[in-house]
Every structure is written in C-alpha cells, then in structure tokens.
Amino acid sequence: MDKNTITGFVLIAALLIGFSWFNKPSDEEIAQQRTQDSIANVQKEKAKQQQAANAAAAKAMAKIDTTAAFHEALAGKAQKVTLKNQKVELTFNSKGATVEKTVIKGFKDYKGNKDVTLFDGKDQSLNFMLAGKETNLITSDMYFTPSEVTDSTVVFTASAAEGKSLTISYTLGKDYMLHASIQANGMSGMFAPNYNAMDVEWKDKCRQQEKGFTFENRYATLTYHLTEGGTDYLGETKELTDEAVEDNIDWVAFKNQFFSAVMIAKNDFGKNAKMTSIPQEKGSGYLKQYGAKMKTFFDPTGKQPTELEFYYGPNDFRLLQNVEEESKFGKELEMQRLVYLGWPLFRIINRWFTIYVFDWLTALDINMGIVLILITMLLKFITFPLVKKSYMSSAKMRVLRPKLDALTKKYDKPEDQMMKQQAMMAEYSKYGVSPLSGCLPMLIQMPIWIAMFNFVPNAIQLRGESFLWINDLSTYDPIIEWGTNIWLIGDHLSLTCILFCVANVLYSIMTMRQQRDQMVGQQAEQMKAMQWMMYLMPVMFFFMFNDYSAGLNFYYFVSLFFSAAIMWTLRKTTNDEKLLAILEAKYQENKNNPKKTSGLAARLEAMQKQAEELRKQREELERRRNN
Structure with missing residues (x-):
C-alpha cells in the first residue's frame, strides 16, 4: 500500500467522522426528542387502557342489560364435563362449551406419566364468533348449560x-373422533339477511411430548x-403469523411428532384462512405456538347445523386411514398425510413397501x-x-x-488427455465393461436410505420401545x-450416532480402496486428493x-454393517485370475466373430479411430520438423 493510498483512506475516514459529528443532534434536540417519545408512549398506554376499559364496560353493560341478546349467558359458574372411552378422555368447560383438556391413553410421556396430555387449560382455546346486527356473539364469553350428559355425549345450551x-x-x-354440531334456534332476526358464515379462532400451545x-x-x-386435494404446512423453523391460505381447506391440524389435534369442517373452511406458527424456546416445555383464524358455514335460521x-x-x-371411514362427512380427508413419508419417490417406497413390511x-x-x-x-x-x-x-x-x-504411458502428454480417455473407453467396450456401473451400489442405496430417513422418525410404533442399551428408539440414546x-x-x-459414524468411516475406507484398485493415471491421483472429503462426511x-432418533442411527449402522459384509x-x-481369463476369452470370441457395433460402442470405436489418426498425423508433423 503506497503513501497516496494511505492518504486517501485517512481523508475518507476524516470526512465520514466529520459528517457524523456535524449531523449529530444537540443536547437540547436529544432532550426534546426524549420528551416527545415519553409523551407518545404515555398516550399510547392510555389509549390501550381506555380500549380495555371500554370493552369491559360494554361486557358489564351487556350483563345487566336485560334487552341484550344472551345477557344471562354472560354471567354464571363454569362447570366441567368429561367424555371418555378406552382411548381418550376429554374435559369440557361450560364457559365457551369447548374442550379444555385432552388426555390420550396408553402412551407414556417423556416424564414417565402413564398417559399423554395433549393440552390443558390455557394452553388451548377455541372460540366461535357470530357477527349480529347489534352485537357480536362470542362463545368464549358465554356460560352454557350442560345436559344429556353421558360418557360419550353432552349438549351445551x-x-x-x-x-x-x-x-x-x-x-x-369409539376411539379418537369427536363430532360437534352447532345450531341456532330462533336467532335469524339477529343477523343480516345474507349472513351465512361463522368465524372460528383456534389456538394451541403445542407441548413437548418427547425427550x-x-x-x-x-x-x-x-x-x-x-379441499381440492393435497396437504401443505407452515415451515418448521420460521416464525409465521397470520399466513393466508388462498384455497378452501377441509381440515387444519396442530401437529407434533407423534400426536395431533385436528379440526375438520363438513362445509369447508373458506378462503384466506390465517395460520400462525411460532417456534418456542428449548426448556419452555413447548414446541410451537399455533393459531388458526377461519370461517365456516353457519345458518342463523337453525335449519342446518x-x-x-x-x-x-x-x-x-x-x-x-380409518378416520375417513369413521367421519360422517364423506370426504376424502387424506389424514394419513400427517405421517410424513418424504418426497414423491421416497413416499412411494415407504407407502407401498416399507409400511407393508413394517x-x-x-x-x-x-x-x-x-x-x-x-x-x-x-x-x-x-x-x-x-449390488453383485x-x-x-x-x-x-x-x-x-x-x-x-x-494406455496411460502411451498417451502421457497433456495434449493427449482426450485421446487417452477415448482409448480407455474403447478398451472397456472391447471387454464389455462399463466404468459407470461402479456407482450403482450408491445409486441403489440412496433412495432407500432417504426413504427410511423419512419413515423411521415418524413411526409411532418405535416410541418408548427399548432395545439393548437403547431405552427409547424414537429419541436419542445418550452415553x-x-x-x-x-x-x-x-x-x-x-x-x-457414534457407532453409525464410525461404521461410515470404515465403509468409506473399504469403498475407497476398491475404487483406487480400478483407477489409473490421473484418476488415481484425484482419488487420493478426495480422500479427506470421504473422511469429513462422517x-x-x-x-x-447426534440429535436424531436412536432407531434411525441404528438402522444406518446395521445397513452399513451388512453392506460392508457383502462387499468383503x-x-x-x-478370483481375479479366473475373471481376467474369462474376459480375455470373451474378447477373443468377439474378435474372431465380430459383430456390427451400434450405439455408444460404435461412437467410441469411431472416436478411437479418429484419435489414432490425429496422433499419427501429429507424429508425422513432428518427424518432418526434426528432419
């Protein structure tokens, strides 16, 4: 760096510093701005408080206003009602008339409790909202009266x-399905003539259920x-708020790894539903904050629930898969898509092979x-x-x-590289050998490996299952x-994970040795240079x-073990000598009974002849120059 360059940098720095200092606000301006910010914050807080006070006052007035719709339902005492069978236990709260606690039986949670609590209390909320002419009906504010209560039925009014x-x-x-019917009685005059949609707002703080x-x-x-078919989902790692879904939907699911809460609409949820998914911090006990704001059919006359x-x-x-048979709506729900099986190719492998074998x-x-x-x-x-x-x-x-x-020695000059490659390919062709087929084992195994990568973590049958030192095949096994x-x-x-990675290193060493034995010239040198990459991958x-399930790591370890055993x-x-003798005999047979070549073999033969002609011409030119 010369003197002029240093001087230029110093002048630029001085200019930037001077510009920043010149535009710096004075102490009076800073104090004035702070005062304005403080006043704005106080005004904003007062506005929030006033809004909350107005809402509380309106609610209080509705309770005492005997002319207000459902004024009696805005006051009361919450009651708990439980529906249960051998699979699930649902606790309802009469305030809002929705499920506030769900316990799935027969599945232990990671803390050792005998059943899984999907949600409880304030973790989940479901609200139905009806926009009337004079007032809005919000079910979460209303106290319903339960009747006709049995282990499987309840009516809230x-x-x-x-x-x-x-x-x-x-x-x-009989198992995990709950049917709900919402019906208005004598309420048609409370709504606009063309009113036919109800707002549904569902929130859930998805609990951590696994270790x-x-x-x-x-x-x-x-x-x-x-509704037209196919599923979609919000990204697992991104914070997404009120993401609009442009098409009609049949159902929305708040899903964790092995359990889901799903809401299905008979008459669809309308376009532009708003979906929210906010990841939670590790250690909070929760995975995601879910939210769904939707509209669905509502008949104010009460003729159709x-x-x-x-x-x-x-x-x-x-x-x-059996949920569709239990549903009363007759829709093609495809709820088995909640078990993710991978992209189309891998889903086909899992759907039509792995699952049946499993x-x-x-x-x-x-x-x-x-x-x-x-x-x-x-x-x-x-x-x-x-593979063989x-x-x-x-x-x-x-x-x-x-x-x-x-051939490598014959074409040892840099300008002969193309002719060398052509000659080598022609040599392979004579003996009926394809250099690309050595990659086939990896091409065969990769789709299966990826298919199992998607299948094993979603197989609930592995949850809580122990094997050897592994306490739970569905999660990691820490030493x-x-x-x-x-x-x-x-x-x-x-x-x-350690066993899988060690096995991967050993298998890589084995395959690299095999590939090195068949490579010549520059290929062998390149292979040596690439060895570090093969060791870096494990x-x-x-x-x-390291965070993945022990079942998946164990499968990869066993798969590599069997692959290595097969290769060994x-x-x-x-027997290399017998194999070479067979190749030579086949070559002589083809030589004595030549067949018309076609396709790739014919092109390789033509390229070799052309390369040979070019080599002879170049040698002749060099000979003339020397003479």
Whole structure:
C-alpha cells in the first residue's frame, strides 16, 4: 500500500467522522426528542387502557342489560364435563362449551406419566364468533348449560329471551373422533339477511411430548388439507403469523411428532384462512405456538347445523386411514398425510413397501430393534443381485488395470488427455465393461436410505420401545449428558450416532480402496486428493445426527454393517485370475466373430479411430520438423 493510498483512506475516514459529528443532534434536540417519545408512549398506554376499559364496560353493560341478546349467558359458574372411552378422555368447560383438556391413553410421556396430555387449560382455546346486527356473539364469553350428559355425549345450551338459544352438541366416537354440531334456534332476526358464515379462532400451545426437543421440533408443523386435494404446512423453523391460505381447506391440524389435534369442517373452511406458527424456546416445555383464524358455514335460521369433527390422537398411518371411514362427512380427508413419508419417490417406497413390511413384522410381536434389523436384511436381499452385478463390473475394471496403465504411458502428454480417455473407453467396450456401473451400489442405496430417513422418525410404533442399551428408539440414546448446550453438538453424545459414524468411516475406507484398485493415471491421483472429503462426511453426519432418533442411527449402522459384509464377501470370493481369463476369452470370441457395433460402442470405436489418426498425423508433423 503506497503513501497516496494511505492518504486517501485517512481523508475518507476524516470526512465520514466529520459528517457524523456535524449531523449529530444537540443536547437540547436529544432532550426534546426524549420528551416527545415519553409523551407518545404515555398516550399510547392510555389509549390501550381506555380500549380495555371500554370493552369491559360494554361486557358489564351487556350483563345487566336485560334487552341484550344472551345477557344471562354472560354471567354464571363454569362447570366441567368429561367424555371418555378406552382411548381418550376429554374435559369440557361450560364457559365457551369447548374442550379444555385432552388426555390420550396408553402412551407414556417423556416424564414417565402413564398417559399423554395433549393440552390443558390455557394452553388451548377455541372460540366461535357470530357477527349480529347489534352485537357480536362470542362463545368464549358465554356460560352454557350442560345436559344429556353421558360418557360419550353432552349438549351445551346458551339461552336468550323469546326462545332464542345456541346449542353445541358433542358425540365421542369409539376411539379418537369427536363430532360437534352447532345450531341456532330462533336467532335469524339477529343477523343480516345474507349472513351465512361463522368465524372460528383456534389456538394451541403445542407441548413437548418427547425427550429430544430439537428432533421433535423438526416434525411439529401446522398442517392443513386443501379441499381440492393435497396437504401443505407452515415451515418448521420460521416464525409465521397470520399466513393466508388462498384455497378452501377441509381440515387444519396442530401437529407434533407423534400426536395431533385436528379440526375438520363438513362445509369447508373458506378462503384466506390465517395460520400462525411460532417456534418456542428449548426448556419452555413447548414446541410451537399455533393459531388458526377461519370461517365456516353457519345458518342463523337453525335449519342446518354447523358440523365439525375433531381428532385428538396419535399420528399412526393405518389409524389415520380409518378416520375417513369413521367421519360422517364423506370426504376424502387424506389424514394419513400427517405421517410424513418424504418426497414423491421416497413416499412411494415407504407407502407401498416399507409400511407393508413394517406392519407384517410388527404383527409378529417381536422387539422393534429386531424389526429394524429384519427390514435391513430384507432390503439387502432384494438389492443384492444389482449390488453383485455392480461389484463384478468394478472387479472387471480392476483386472483390466494393467492394460489401462499401458494406455496411460502411451498417451502421457497433456495434449493427449482426450485421446487417452477415448482409448480407455474403447478398451472397456472391447471387454464389455462399463466404468459407470461402479456407482450403482450408491445409486441403489440412496433412495432407500432417504426413504427410511423419512419413515423411521415418524413411526409411532418405535416410541418408548427399548432395545439393548437403547431405552427409547424414537429419541436419542445418550452415553453422556451435560446441562449446557454446545454449538453443533448440543447437550449430549448419542451412542448409536457414534457407532453409525464410525461404521461410515470404515465403509468409506473399504469403498475407497476398491475404487483406487480400478483407477489409473490421473484418476488415481484425484482419488487420493478426495480422500479427506470421504473422511469429513462422517464427521458432518455426527453433527447432523447426534440429535436424531436412536432407531434411525441404528438402522444406518446395521445397513452399513451388512453392506460392508457383502462387499468383503464378494471380494474374498472373486478370483481375479479366473475373471481376467474369462474376459480375455470373451474378447477373443468377439474378435474372431465380430459383430456390427451400434450405439455408444460404435461412437467410441469411431472416436478411437479418429484419435489414432490425429496422433499419427501429429507424429508425422513432428518427424518432418526434426528432419
């Protein structure tokens, strides 16, 4: 850096500092601005207080105004009503006439309680709002009277003068489905002639139900089903408030990893529903703050009720398929989409293979760890013919390496690189060897690996299942834990993750040796340079999978073990001398009985001849120059 440059930087810095100082407000201006801000804040706070006071006064006046609609329902005493069966227990509050607590039976939570509490008290709220001519009816402010109470039914009624009433009836099904009917009686005069929609506002603070907060949070999503088909969801990690859904929807689900609360509308939820999903802090006991603001059909005359259904239960693929049969609405709900199976290709693998095999094995009532091992063995058995064919192709390239080394020496000049590649490809073609087939094992395994990556974390059957040292296959298995969170690692070390990463390193070493044995010249040198990347990948996997479920890490570990065993067995049972003799015999047979080549082989042969002609011409030119 020369003197002029330094001088330029100093002048620019001086100019910026001077400009900042010149535009700095005076002490009087700063004091005046602070005073104005204070006055604005006081006025803003007074406005909020006045608004709250006006609302409270209006509510109080409605209670004492005997002419106001449902004035008697705005005062009362809350009562608790419980509906239950062998699967679920729902507690209703007569203030608002909605479910305030849901307990799903038969599933332990991560704290050891025998049942899972999906939500309780202020964690969840559901409000129906009707816009009248003179006043709005808000069910959360109204005290309903329960009647016809049994273990499976209850009717809540809010009465008004002159025979007006609003009735909300509930019927609990045999397992996790709750049917609701909202009906007006004698209320048509309270609304505009064309009034036919009711506002629904649903909020839920999604509880942490599993030990691994980070892992569970990845699968906690606000999901909804479009009336025309297909599901969508809000992002798992982003804070999204009042996101508009432009199309009509059938249902909206407040979902965590293994359980969901779902609201289904018979007459759809209208366009431009507003959805909210706000991630919560680790240690708070909650995953997300969910919210849904929607509109659905309402008949003020009472001739047709507003019908809703609720599902409070596990995210079990087969169980969710049966929900459509239990629903009274006759819709194609596709609620099994709450169990995420991956992108289309991977969803097909999971939907039409993995789930059927998983169902068959779990029906045998064997340990889930054994189920994962058997699934791995079955997949290896199915893919073995292709893996063997790919390995034999790699072995052929290995035994042909001396011939390729000769070509490397023949075309050793930089300008001969293209001719060398063409000659090598032609040599492979003579012996019927494809250099690309060595990549086939990875191409075969990747779709399966990714399919299982989506399936295992969503399989509720693994939840709470132990195997060997693993207490719960659905979450991480720590060999050591500490209280503070360390960047990239977290607050624990997972043993199955360590085993998976170590197995990955060993398998990488094995595959690199195999590939190095079949590479020549510059390829072999490039392979040496890429080794560090192959060792780096397992390290990256550790940081990614340390929070993942032990079941998924265990599956990857077992899969790598069997892959390594297959590769080792094939290597030990392959005689390179016999294989080379077979290739030479095949080459001589083709040479003595030449067949007309076509396709890629013909193009390679033509390219080789052209390259050979160019080489001869270049050698002739060099010979002439030398003479």
